[in-house]
Amino acid sequence: MKLTYERKLMLKALEDNLSSGEEEQLQALFKDSSSLKREYEELRQTHVLVSAAREESFKPYFAERVLKRFNKEQLSIFTDDSYNYLVHMFYRFAFTAFIVAMLLGSYNLFSKQDSTSVDQPFIESVIALPPLSINDASSNITLLNNEVINYDENAN
């Protein structure tokens, strides 16, 4: 909104910021227009009314309340900082551990494919469990049974 020259003069007058030349111009404008003078009077009254409504304080002991809040927030910042530090470290180590696990798994998977022809479940290949057939397992159990029998005979 572009302000008229009269309006600018009136606003400057409210600020008590008129030069003597501008003051004369404004008085001349008021002489010519009673509505302009009325408008200025209302603006001036509004200005005085609003300026007088200034609130200059909060409730008593405002400073104490600010300090209390400040100290409380300082404490919570410290607590939050410790918590955030732990979370940050967890994510950092978790991420590193995940990367290492992926690399080892990939290594196990690909090295196994190159070296053996035994069919092994995917998970076992990733975590590099040695290949184990049913026959291997049963012969191991037979060996174990024989050892137990020998031990019992020796004991008797």
Added chain:
Amino acid sequence: MSHTQNPSDKELLERIRSEDQEAFRILIDRYEFQVAATVKGMLGNRAEAEDIGQETFIRFIRSINKFREESSIGTYLTRIAINLSLNELKRQERQNRRFFSVSGYDEEEMIYPSEEMTDMEDMELKEMVHKAIGKLKPEFKSVIVLRMLREYSTNETADILDIPVGTVLSRYSRAIDKLRILLKPYLNSHEINV
């Protein structure tokens, strides 16, 4: 370490930077009225005003090492208070829109004195004026608060709000016109001592 009874702002800043809470207390007491005039002008005499007032000082302390002393402490605090108040008004506006789908701004219904207010007591008058200011849009409100309640010049207001001087004048002109309409019953029926 001995301190003067009435330390300068510079001395206070140094003491606050070395974590002297007593200096912080003195600073709050010294600038409470400026911050109160700003946030209560922006938000009215409500609980949120006290909360924003407290937050203003806490933000000041937190950013004290960034404060280059190019402006006075009062102006710096006013800038923080105005920004926090504008944020609070935006938050309230969002909340009002969500629940009521209306904005309380720009209603140009006049505010009338109540029956019992024939003597126009100071408190009631202030309440009416704050009610009228509350009906302004935030961008107009901030100009009125700085120009009329804090008595900053047009140039200082432009500097604090970081807007051109012409915009300040234009907003001031429109805002004072709105206030004139809203407060008309008081202007005509009550003698104001200048």
